[in-house]
Amino acid sequence: DTGVSQDPRHKITKRGQNVTFRCDPISEHNRLYWYRQTLGQGPEFLTYFQNEAQLEKSRLLSDRFSAERPKGSFSTLEIQRTEQGDSAMYLCASTSPGPNYEQYFGPGTRLTVT
Amino acid sequence: AQTVTQSQPEMSVQEAETVTLSCTYDTSESDYYLFWYKQPPSRQMILVIRQEAYKQQNATENRFSVNFQKAAKSFSLKISDSQLGDAAMYFCAYTTTDSWGKLQFGAGTQVVVTP
Numbered sequence: 001d002t003g004v005s006q007d008p009r010h011k012i013t014k015r016g017q018n019v020t021f022r023c024d025p026i027s028e029h030n031r032l033y034w035y036r037q038t039l040g041q042g043p044e045f046l047t048y049f050q051n052e053a054q055l056e057k058s059r060l061l062s063d064r065f066s067a068e069r070p071k072g073s074f075s076t077l078e079i080q081r082t083e084q085g086d087s088a089m090y091l092c093a094s095t096s097p098g099p100n101y102e103q104y105f106g107p108g109t110r111l112t113v114t
Numbered sequence: 115a116q117t118v119t120q121s122q123p124e125m126s127v128q129e130a131e132t133v134t135l136s137c138t139y140d141t142s143e144s145d146y147y148l149f150w151y152k153q154p155p156s157r158q159m160i161l162v163i164r165q166e167a168y169k170q171q172n173a174t175e176n177r178f179s180v181n182f183q184k185a186a187k188s189f190s191l192k193i194s195d196s197q198l199g200d201a202a203m204y205f206c207a208y209t210t211t212d213s214w215g216k217l218q219f220g221a222g223t224q225v226v227v228t229p
Contacts, residue, residue: 042221043159044219045218046219048216101147102149102161106155106158
């Protein structure tokens, strides 16, 4: 069990560019979550996958954001036409099947939009 | 809408002493889970302790314990015998069984441990 991993750990991009982040959950975990955390705040829910199905999206996830989880394994989060307001830490978490709500978090991807 | 409130932006404690972090939440649900997560500087978030709402007994994990007051919608965390490694941001979080397990977090409390 290597834990939840995220790549890259840091990303600096210019406004208007597209960026993509990757999350690899713990192998047997079928549920995967994305959160966004801005400085001094708690994480905010963005979207949720159960296996390959995206079951919920927050209203925070504008049309510029898209997430996928092909084959129910790793997940990607893409932000198109980045804006300075997108600068944040993007966290991924996963949970095992069953009535277990303990989420295991990755180290996050820190995005800076200049 | 459910909300989670942590009213203490920062708490300071001396090594070996005890500190209590407060958390209140607002919900109309009867079946839910509460968590305390720890986020050390530049490190990933880890679960400290969890509490199921249907359980009356307060959860404990070694030096960490909670005081769960369901009627008051209060969920405080007590850290006993504080250690330097306890220094971190602590987040209170909430989820319901019918919300896919998505967590709602408070704004966090920064715990500073002094020697």
